[in-house]
Amino acid sequence: MVKVQSISGPAHAEHRAQEADHPTSQVATFDTDQPLPLDCGVDLAPFQIAYQTYGELNSAKSNAILICHALTGDQHVANPHPVTGKPGWWVTLVGPGKPLDTSRYFIICSNVIGGCMGSTGPASTNPTTGTVWGLDFPVITIPDMVRAQAMLIDRLGIDTLFSVVGGSMGGMQVLQWCVAYPKRVFSALPIACSTRHSAQNIAFHELGRQAVMADPDWREGRYVEQGTHPRRGLGVARMAAHITYLSDAALHRKFGRRMQDRELPTFSFDADFQVESYLRHQGSSFVERFDANSYLYLTRAMDYFDIAADHDGVLAAAFRGTRTRFCVVSFTSDWLFPTSESRATVHALNAGGARVSFAEIETDRGHDAFLLDVPEFFDIAHAFLESAGKTRGLADAGQ
């Protein structure tokens, strides 16, 4: 059981800062002649994308799968994390013999633009000032992230991705890929996501941002120069967000009202309950590996996401005539991206004439279910990619 931990301790701070500019990953650099045009009107240049790959690209270059990571994820899908040493965040799904089989597919995952694990973001060094970007970094959007990924895919010499896969914010990127580059996406697996961020979700993100910005150690975003890090603010943001990733039933099953290392209440504000201790641990471990400003930028990108708004309010228009094969997946107990959101996506895809499968998986594990060991979800992901692979002629090409 998790021990009581307070939100403090600069154990990995230096290592994290180093990853922002010099990541333990492959890096694609884009010079001033190849700027990234951002939705806010700024051309970002130079910039870099940090990425990991697994498996081999076949000679026809037809077996590439792009994984898009979620808000606090990164490119370290299936290898130990360079800062925390923990296993990759999607080892349940990605690996030899797994649904995203690294012995058959060439799997790519890049850190999003605006992230803090080696792709250019607010924690990176601003070449014009020589100090970290901080809040001088331009505000980015989900389409900006996808535009940067497309430049990486170009750099890797890949024309069409066999599949684009991701959950939550990663699922948003999957959908954006299908809208922005429909001919470059053979199949798409958007999981536990939506074509727009709901008012409730924007509200939770605002709560998190305000927690960060209310921390005196945030220093108006210039905490790196001033040798601080808004641990408490970012920790609270993470604690609040983490609750939204779970469900009442999952919290009850895992913790109930059980006490942490004690029989009786202490009549204090210590973490008497196991659930409190667990949340504090989530907060404190998160601040070790994540940059506070990056959290502000990425939550903002999700808030701005609204595919229909870019198509005169008609979502189906965004997908009209698409030839991509879709498999939309939601989870019954996910109240952050509930099934109704996925169903709206499916209706739009149907109206656009897309070939779409849609499965709702029964689980009490909430939004986080997409990261966990849920066999029914794995079976569906596996069968969907198998079926798409047959149509793509991958049976031979991948070997």
Added chain:
Amino acid sequence: MSVEQPSLPLNEVAPRADDRYRSDHLLLAEMIEAGSKVLDVGCGDGDLLQLLETRGIDGRGIELSREGVNRCVAKGLAVVQGDADTDLVNYPDDAFDYVILSQTLQATRQPKTVLENLLRIGRRAVVSFPNFGHWKMRVQLLIGGHMPRTDNLPATWYDTPNIHFCTIKDFVQLCDEINVKMERAVALNLYGRPLRFNAPWWFWNMFGEQGVFLLSRAEKIAKTPGRDE
């Protein structure tokens, strides 16, 4: 009976001997041209869709039960969880060559609206349903005095999902009422095999265990109100 009985080229619809597939599915599949685009409404475990895919048909499905959907998707089929009563409105006009409603009509809340939607979404519809006019049904109600139950419809009256039973005669009248053209009609016996085709309607209505109809629009059906776009 106001509708002229359609001729039935039995050779085209007679099921082939094939143990892998249900005989009524084989008959439905024979009604559909190869290479067409098909929506199966209420596709269950996807057996019919799998059969259609072996014939080069681009098949999609809607299924109400989550378990059914997930089994279909795990077979690699393009199936979505949805309800024939509420979700057909989301499909655009002429999206499919055929829309199939196999053994599902009697479980819908608005069979007439569903039927109209089938022929708005698809240029043709294939509809099969259990015939409540079958003599065994009539005997159970007339002599037994209880709601009929059969091997194919084993549920009791209080737990059956089938809320809108009809007879072959009723269905033909509905088609006539909403101006639907019947291109083919077949009555199947208990074993899913077609009855002799030149029988009069009353004979089918009495001895057909289920009715299978290939329908098309007699003329343009008005758009369903309340649809998106």
